[in-house]
Amino acid sequence: MRLGEDFYKQDAVTVAENLVGKLLVRKLKGEKVECRIVETEAYAGPEDKASHAYQNKKTDRTEVMFNSGGCVYVYLIYGIHNCFNIVTNEKGKPEAVFVRAVEPLSGIEIIKEKRDIKSKQVEEFTNGPGKLSQALDINKELNGYDLVSGDEIYLKTDDNNPEYQVISGKRINIDYAEEYREKLWRFFIKGNPFVSV
DNA sequence: CACAGGATCCACT
């Protein structure tokens, strides 16, 4: 079942935790490429020193984070990689969930084509934020895209109800965030080979 | 207008 508005309008930590195990559907070349989300991080509002929207900082880049939950936030990092985020909570509250890793379920051939690396390890195709963005052709054109009503990219529940355990931990590469480094706002599926670290 | 730096990845040693 497709995730609706209500799901995204919860706080970022709740959404981050519940997003693990959900399916990400991306339309590429007229085909539906499906992936299971295996790792997320919450960037939770104006008090979070790790967030781009810390202290409600509103700029051209962070503006989408202030939209109501359910739209896409894409930004470029290190001049190279796009990062895929999902905006959460009510309009005016700048919160988002960063999707760090996914497990491909269908459309592997398309993913391989989009990724251009020597390694043939399947895990290497989508086990990191920049990697999954490249694999699923996620770029700035999708910034602000509506996951609730759009057709190019959206989320749904996994109706096969697989067994998995969700673990929380500290977020990655946010050394600048002082005491917010310690927050256990990273969530991932225990033992899943596609988890990034 | 100029500049520093980043929610990373990959090839190489």
Place this chain on the structure above:
DNA sequence: GTGGATCCTGTGA
């Protein structure tokens, strides 16, 4: 384990 890539963005002059 490590360094280079590479460019957009935010900031301050």
